Amino acid sequence: MTAATPAASVTSYAFWAPDGRALADFYAAALGWKVTEEYPDEHGVPTAFLVTDGTTTFVCYTAKRFKAPEWPRDELPFHLDLAFDDVGTAERRLIGLGATKPDHQPGGAYWTVLLDPSGKPFCISARS
Incomplete structure (x- = not known):
């Protein structure tokens, strides 16, 4: 990086779903x-929702033609890794919130794959 190269920072992470509000919730x-x-969109219908802890922001968009990846067949451009103190409790809680657990679990004892309500995979593991 040279002195003439401007530094950038990430301002948010964006996610598409058939129901942006449900994914944000x-x-x-x-x-x-x-x-x-x-x-709102151009018709005044809310379609983008900001989720934040005050330092990191997710933007969840409603995309009418969104199609979840057919994981593990489809490669993923990215996914989230979330860490918890108690992975078993977190898994049960996340499933109660609308996540699902696919049969394909490549993480062994290291992580568990779940699908968010829009069908996108994310991983949970123990906090290190």
Whole structure:
């Protein structure tokens, strides 16, 4: 990096889903964060929802033509890794919030794969 190269920072992470509000509510509950803002489309219908803890922000968008990846067949451009003190309790809680647990579990004893309500995989593991 040279002195002329501007530094950048990540301002948010964006996620698409068939129901952006439902996905925002899921991650807010899963992480103990809050849905803080919503933004309408050109018709005034809320379609983007901000979820934050005050330092990190997720933007959950409603995308009418969203199609979840067919994991593990489809490669993923990215996914989330979430760490918890008690993985078993976290897994049960996340499933209660709307996550599902696929049969394919490549993480062995290291992590568990869950699917969020939009069908996208994310991993949970023990906090290190």
